[in-house]
Amino acid sequence: MPVDTAPATGFADRDPALRPLLDRVLGAEDRARIEPLLTELGTLAADEIDRQATVADASPPKLRGYTPDGERVDAIEYHPAHDRLAHFAYERFALAAMSHRSGVHGWPSRVPHTVKYALSYLYVQAEFGMACPLSMTDSAARILRLFDPERYADEIAALSSTDPEHRATGAMFMTEKQGGTDVGLTETVATDHGTHWTLTGRKWFASNPGADVVLTLARVPGQGEGTRGLGMFLMPRTRPDGSRNTIRIDRLKDKLGSRSIASGEVTLDAAHATPVGDLSRGFRQMAEMLNVSRLSNAMRSAALMRRAVRESVDHTRERRVFGVPLFDQPLMRMTLLPMILDAEAAIALVLESAARLDDADAGDVEARELVRVLTPLAKHTVCKRARTVTGEAMEIRGGDGYIEDRVHPRLLRDAHLGSIWEGSSNVIALDVLRCMRSRKAHRALAGTYTDRLVDLPLPAAKHLVVRWAEVSARGDRLLGAPHDEQQMLIGRYADELSRTVMATLLVEQASHTPDDGRALLVAHTWLSLLTAPETLPRTALDRLAALADGGDVPLSAAQEALNV
Structure with a gap:
């Protein structure tokens, strides 16, 4: 049985972006409640959940169609490792229940989507497959609550149960x-x-x-x-x-x-x-289920990216080539930098979408319109980028990364799924186009994020305000083109929208922690590469260790990285 040695430190503790992002998007009470869960789940994900996931991946379920007497049963038999993974997901951490019932993990009301996706992001770094039925269970309970809660009260209770004797998937x-x-x-x-x-x-x-x-x-x-x-x-x-x-x-x-x-x-x-x-209204109701499932896809892809980055950083620090650690080789640093930035921007976009979903569920009409387009944007860009990041991680590991003894083949296989399930990338891009045609979604994004930028005391915010005006105008021109040209161009434009949202979120994060030079360096480097991809980001390359692990970056150095 292939075995991959997991690091002793928990996944949450080795993620330089997650806790600071949660500090910004969660209120003080919610942030305090999630902290012990981050530690516990992050530690388990790096240890037992990861080990069980390796076994379950190598021991796929089997169909038993009939009993020995010939009675049809259509039973699916799972390896015990699968059942252990289900215990952690559905019962111990209640990832399918927390959006539908109060009292889970001490929350007086339903747990915010931001909390659910942050915890699920840690779980998925070890086990991707279970997140599929987990997401569908969560989404099914949501649809029944939204559209037929009285008729299906028992089903909602079962779908959101943490009791192994009564829970349903x-x-x-x-x-x-x-x-x-x-x-x-x-x-x-x-x-x-x-x-x-x-x-x-x-x-x-x-x-x-x-x-x-x-x-x-x-x-x-x-x-x-x-x-x-x-x-x-x-x-x-x-x-x-x-x-x-x-x-x-x-x-x-x-x-x-x-x-x-x-x-x-x-x-x-x-x-x-x-x-x-x-x-x-059957299709419209199913579309609601699809939209939240697509956000789950983006979260899962962000998790795969983070795991791939961590594996790559660890390997390049251990591996020496011509007497120098790979991590210190100039071209390797240039390879690792965009992977690190993409992983951080991806989870920022997922948590932003989750926060807007929380607002929408609370009755905010503007947030509902926003999350309608943020979700396909996140799925389109994050899922596609995860395929590249996990592929780079395999190549960085070399021949060992191509062998099933390592986690890399599993990360790469699972990453391709994100761009297919719940709509392929082209389908998702066309959904963004529909949002633009029917709701002028590109203008809504530009208006919302410009309003959030105008009062931020950072030069990068002013550059982004100008960029949003340009991106919005480009969207208008796209909608003025013949319909076949709109379809030809929408994939590239959807990525541009996504990456501009990500830039805004990273700048907001830097403004939220004005003394955090690392956050400012991330924001400035992302914006510089977005605006001028040929830029050589020397400051970020020189401070790569702090970007990879978290650490101090002088504000003066981070300010120099803005090149737009």
Whole structure:
């Protein structure tokens, strides 16, 4: 069995960005409550969770279709390492429960999304796969709370339970063979029987197919074509009489990554189901589930980047080439610097999106509009960049990084998943374009972040105000182009929006801690490279150890790094 030696220090303690960012985005009471959890989960993630994840990845689940007597059971059997990972995620740290019930970890109300994503980010640095059913369980409870809370009170309670005897997991079955991206091609048909409905069709890629609670879309007769004709339904694993529902798992997918959890092809053979919310708004309700799942994808990719950076920094410090540590080699420093910056900017964007989601859930209409575009932007840019960062980490490790004894192959495999699940990068970019067309989302971003910059006492803030005006005008020109050209250009423009938001957040962070030269150096270096990619960031390269580990940087040196 491959074994990767984890560092003795916890992942939270070795992350120079996480705690300072939380100091800014959380109130004092929430910040105090999360601190012991950061330490505990960060330590476990660097030790037992990481070890169990290695075993679970090498021991994927298996489908047991029938009993020895020939009775169909469609049971998925997991390795004990998977069950231990589930214990930490669902029970010990309540990552699926905390957004839906009060009292978790001492919070008097529901735990903020920022806290949930910060803790999940630590967990995922060790175990990526479990975060998929975890996210769907969390999202399923959210959708039922939003759109049908009275009918599904028992299901919400089970999905948000931390009791191993009563907790349930959730899933979202959307993809069909003929219509992945084009959900309007869904062929699964719903039939009304008065007291319940039945669903008949086939789902081609169903993650967590053995879930207790499945949300899915099906065509409602007489409701119309395309997405208008789709209603949302809940399919339980067992019918009300206790018998097994007719959700047949035809086979499990042999996936490149995320191997610790199951994904499969599923046939719905007149499966028992009940409607969720307004059947005429099924697709819109599912879109809400998709949007929060996409933010989870971005969080997971940020976690993979942080783990990849940590592995690379550790290796280059230990490895000597021609008598000099790799970390001190000029070209290696130039390779590590953007990885370090990308990891820090990624978690800043995730926490910002989570904070705006908290505001939106509290009734802030402007925040709801903002998070609608921040989420696809985060997924588009962070997930795509994670593929590069994890690939660089493998190359930095060399031949050993290509061998399954190390964590690098798992990081690389899992990183590619982020850009595919819940919509590929092109699908997500087109979603950003829809937000721009219907909501002028690029202007909303420019207005919001310009307002947050204008009073900051940093020269970088003034440069960013000018940049936001330019980026907003560029978005207007994009919308004025022919529709095919809009689609051609939107991927590049989405990244530009994302990176300008990230620059704003890093400058805000530096302003929040005016005596922190490291935060100012990060912000100045990011902005300089964003504005002039050919810049040689000498100050940052000279202070790479402080950027990698945290540490003191003279303010005078950080101020010199601004080159725009």
